[in-house]
Amino acid sequence: MKIREIRAEDIEHIWELIKRNFDEVMIEHHSKEVVEKFKEYNKPEKLKEQMEWKEIYVVEEDDKIIGTGAIANFGDNDSPKYSISNFFVKPELHGRGIGRFIFDHLLMSIKKKEIERLHVPSSRTGLGFYKRMGFVEDEFQPDKKDKIIWMTMKLS
Structure with a gap:
């Protein structure tokens, strides 16, 4: 398993991964209306835009994308609000440590920002x-x- 920054050619694969999580997992705990709203926020064109302002990573195993996670600043330069975003693992691989692997990488990256x-x-x-x-x-x-x-989560 390896983690790397997103590339433009990853977007369709990530979109499928995200869509599956909404349709197979999130729908169990959220209304169809809410799920559709979130799908709209994560469509390929939106993901492409997000590449400009988020740190987005993908996890690969055997050259296939199996997870993704990002760091986003939902605040501004004067009052940053660094957050985890776009955090998804293939539904059939939940519970196998992939989420923890992504989280550890994001946490290491965020700690460099001294927040x-x-x-x-x-x-x-x-x-x-x-x-x-x-x-x-x-x-x-x-x-x-x-x-x-x-x-x-308090970091310091």
């Missing part, structure tokens, strides 16, 4: 994983209507 907190907007599906990684649910939840739970 105090890392955030994640988690679906209900990812809540247990992020809690195991050390995140705690935020008191204020701005995306309650979409059933997204913002969580924070």
Whole structure:
């Protein structure tokens, strides 16, 4: 298993991976309306745009993409809000340590930025994983209507 930065030719593979997670996993905990809304945010043209402002990585095994994860600044330069984003593993490979592998890489990268907190907007599906990684649910939840739970991890 290896991790590397995304390339333009990866977008269609990543889109299929993300779509499968929405259709096979997230749909169990979110309404169809919410799932479709998130699919819209992750379509190939959106992923291509995100390559400009996110650090996006892919995990490969036997030259096939099996996972992805990104670091995004959802704040601004004066008040950054570094967050984990686009975090997905092939559904049939959940529970095999691939998510932890991606997370460890993202955490290593984020620690170089010398920030105090890392955030994640988690679906209900990812809540247990992020809690195991050390995140705690935020008191204020701005995306309650979409059933997204913002969580924070203190780094220092």
